[in-house]
Amino acid sequence: MTALNLVATPGGLARVEGREAVLLDLPCGDVAELLALGEGFAPARRARELRRLPLADLEGELLAPLARTRAIWGVGLNYRSKAELTGRPVPKEPILFLRAPSAVPAPGAEVELPQDRSSQVDYEAEVAFVVGRRMSRVRPEQVWEHLAAVTAANDMTARDVMAATGTPSLAKSFPGFGALGASVLDLSGVPDPGDIAVRATVNGVVHQDSSTAELIFPVPDLVSRISHFAVLEPGDVVLTGTPAGTGQDRQVFLGPGDEVEITVPGVLPLRTRYRALPGHS
Structure with a gap:
């Protein structure tokens, strides 16, 4: 098939x-x-x-392939490289959050930087999984049969908003901050679902390059845990975390004219460009 x-x-x-x-x-x-x-x-x-x-x-005409998703789950600090770089202890439980689906833009969209609220907008390259079958209290060994697809995600974050509010949903739900795509790949096309590469470039320079094999909470464990607290429906999206190499790690944040490209094997590249808020430069 x-x-x-x-x-x-x-x-x-x-x-x-x-x-x-x-x-x-x-x-x-x-x-x-x-x-x-x-x-x-x-x-x-x-x-x-x-x-x-x-x-x-x-080119420039593609729409968001998951615009009608009901829920987007994310997880913080789920790559060992990120924990090692920041010196933070490895969490004992996943640090979970929900993003507003209204934050999902079209692939290749130009996202307006919310410069009236944040001066620390950051990119985060992630592998995203799409639920195919309803999940409630699913065991880890059953997770793969409930997932349908994989895609790339740019889990953008306003770092200063996160620090000021302590609320990931606010820091990650600005318009355009939840890029997914550009295509969605049937999971049967992934040779090893437990080892999926992910890479991010900013203006053509590679800053993140890792694999889901480096996750602290592997996909079956992560998704199973979520399903014990909330029902996951077909079309829901679960992000898996980002490796070291974000702007936060370098203290270099996104500005007008920057372009971020996220690549996941088998998926069309996910590109996002940034422009200034009107009245700001």
């Missing part, structure tokens, strides 16, 4: 095939809506092809 790699376009969901996007006859605007049907990727596999377009023609 060939793995699906889906993008959201103005014409609907499309399957990525090499340098082409194959538009599918589906009643879904994005992957979260597709998975909410309760059949995983099966509807996309049997959908009729409408037409083919060069991916290059969709």
Whole structure:
């Protein structure tokens, strides 16, 4: 069975095939809506092809592939490299938070820096997993069969807002701060779900380069723990944490004109550009 790699376009969901996007006859605007049907990727596999377009023609036109997700869960300090660099002790329990789904922008979007609230906006390269089957009190060994897909995430954070409020949801829910995509890859296309590479470049320079094999709380443990406190529904997203190399680690934060690219193998690159708030420079 060939793995699906889906993008959201103005014409609907499309399957990525090499340098082409194959538009599918589906009643879904994005992957979260597709998975909410309760059949995983099966509807996309049997959908009729409408037409083919060069991916290059969709540059700047792709929509957020998980805009309709119901919940986005995140976790702090989940890479050993990050804990070692900061000197913080390895947590005994995951540091969990929820982000407002309204923070999800389109891939390639230009995000406005909230300069009236923050001067320390930071990028965080992460691997994100998408729930395929309803999860409640699921054991770690059952987690993989409940997950449907993987994608890239830029888990942006206003570090000074975080320090001032102690509230991750506020520091991470500004418009555009929850970038996901640019495509969503069926988990069957991942050779080793426990060892997925993730990389971030800022203006073409690599600053983060790691793998989920370095997680403090591996994916089955992390997702299982969440499911014992909250029900996870198809289309929900779970972020897995970020490795060392963020702007916070270098004390260099994002400014107008910067571009961040997050790459996860098999997923189209996730690019985010930044512009100044009107009246600020």
